[in-house]
Amino acid sequence: MGLTCMIIAPIIIYFLISNAITHIKAGGAKDINQPIPWIIIIGIFTPIAIGLIIFGYYALKGEYDNYPEE
Amino acid sequence: MSSSTEKAIGKIIISSSLGTLIEWYDFYIFGMLAKTISMQFFPDGNSTAALLSTLAIFAAGFLVRPFGALVFGRLGDLIGRKYTFLLTLVLMGSATFLIGLVPGYKSIGMAAPLLVLLLRLVQGLALGGEYGGAATYVAEHAPNNKRGFYTSWIQTTATLGLFVALAIILLVKSNMSDAAFNSEWGGWRYPFWISILLVGVSIYIRLKMKESPLFEILKKEGTTSANPIKESFGHKENFKMVLLALFGAVMGQGVIWYTSQFYTQSFLEHSVKLDFIQNREIVLWAIALATPFFLFFGWLSDKTGRKWIMLTGMLLGVIFYRPIFNTFLNDTNGKEWMQRAEGRSYVKLAGQKNPYIKRDSLKTSTGILVITHTTNTWLLKEGIQFTEKIADTSGIDNDGGSWVALDNNPVYSGKILSAPLKWKFIFLVWIMIVFVTMVYGPIAAFLVELFPTKIRYTSMSLPYHIGNGVFGGLVPFIATLLATTVTTDPLAGLWYPIAVAALCFVIGFVFLDDKK
Secondary structure (H helix, E strand, O other), rough: OHHHHHHHHHHHHHHHHHHHHHHHHOOOOOHOOOOOHHHHHHHHHHHHHHHHHHHHHHHHHHHHHHHHOO | OHHHHHHHHHHHHHHHHHHHHHHHHHHHHHOOOOOHHHHOOOOOOOOOHHHHHHHHHHHHHHHHHHHHHHHHHHHHHOOOHHHHHHHHHHHHHHHHHHHHHOOOOOHHHHHHHHHHHHHHHHHOOOOOOOHHHHHHHOOOOOHHHHHHHHHHHHHHHHHHHHHHHHHHHHHHHHHHHHHHHOOOOOOHHHHHHHHHHHHHHHHHHHHOOOHEEEEEEHHOOOOOOOOHHHHHOOOOHHHHHHHHHHHHHEEEEHHHHHHHHHHHHHHHHHHEEOOHHHHHHOOOOHHHHHHHHHHHHHHHHHHHHOHHHHHHHHHHHHHHHHHHHHHHOOOOOOOHHHHOOOOOOEOOOOOOOOEEEEEEEOOOOOEEEEEEEEEEEEEEEOOEEEEEEEEEEEEEEOOHHHHHOOOOOEEEEEEEEOHHHOOOOOHHHHHHHHHHHHHHHHHHHHHEEEHHHHHHHHHHHHHHHHHHHHHHHOOOHHHHHHHHHOOOOOHHHHHHHHHHHHHHHHHHHOOOOOOO
């Protein structure tokens, strides 16, 4: 499962960047044709994807076998 | 628990929930009135205004909400829950009221969209800080065995906020003409102005509240966190739980919540093409009938544990979204209605011929092109009403030849369902909102229990707002993206929430602990 998360994360970023390149069009009317939403979304999703990689790494290392106690 | 303690907790729940409900109301009315706001502040043809409009929509939800979670979460862990979520309420209420006072683009030019953008960002910031504070505050007053039930009252607020926003907008709109509602100082501003009254009452109530007892103990002992952000995200032991909360619970909850409550409404309006009022009526009924289930599943999570209730809600969404949305489309198929409409009759629209026919002629290099627009309004025996728009094309060529191309794909819109069909739709939307109550009802207690008291506000607020604001908020954008890419499947947009909820289900299934 950890490994799957580590693989999925870069795929998500690739998917977003390639779709941004495909859909951004000058004069396009829809949101997906505008650069600003893509910049915001890729900007916020990149750290989230990095978080998914770290989560996968922790999962692989067995960090979730025991929860911390307060 | 003594009756006086029960009464005290009741007051705490009411005062916390009321403020959170109002914050959701404030946040939703902007989105629901987006079309009118866009006409008043972000006019077509002005590229800078269009850019500001896009920023207002995307930045408020995606960037500012998580940022607000960090800013106010930190403050809540440093100075206390009470004053922090009082501050978020003041900010939200003021920003909402002020949006209702900003003159339109016609009066003050570019200052109008700039001011609205600024106030919208303040709204996003305040919302980011509110929920974590309210959930933490109630949870820290609740006994361990009733935490799920007590915090589930906070969970009703997001849905009830939507209900109140829908109801107030419908109420205002139904009492005036479209022109009066949409004018510069028209009825669309009333929901913004009403907010100041609601916020005033809520601030008064919240001022009387005491600080959370658990935070008071930390303060007395001098064990509050000196740097909540560093302790939340810089220490592996806590950071790994933040990641688990996000990817194993809140990410899936966010897409289920957004799809069931918002995407459904948008789908019924734009894809199914239901009548505006009936669409909202369906959603209002479904929300009203489903809301008690937040409390039920919160209560149940105290008895059986939180994990399986939340994961079951996600799994049900994964399994049933496509069949339910497919039923919406199949049951409102205009072509099918026309075929089985024996004894159908025209309904005359006031001031219009029925059928209403309009012709556009266009001179081209090869001849004359005529497009005949025919609009029929049909009323079927079973009580279904809808409008059929046909655009037949004919032409006369320069050499005298003529041709006719009949429109094989008429557009059916303004659909008003018969009573049985309307109740079927209410039932289907209700089912989807029950999925929401399963994932959302227990989640406040789940998040609170995952993190230590001294950094709880910061630690739970960030994953919550990334899950809801980013993963949930992206549903319409990614749905449009998928619908544009896979044009053959009208339900392609659903693959995004289904995939996210499925991934979250698997992560939660493997890694979540079943806490009671």
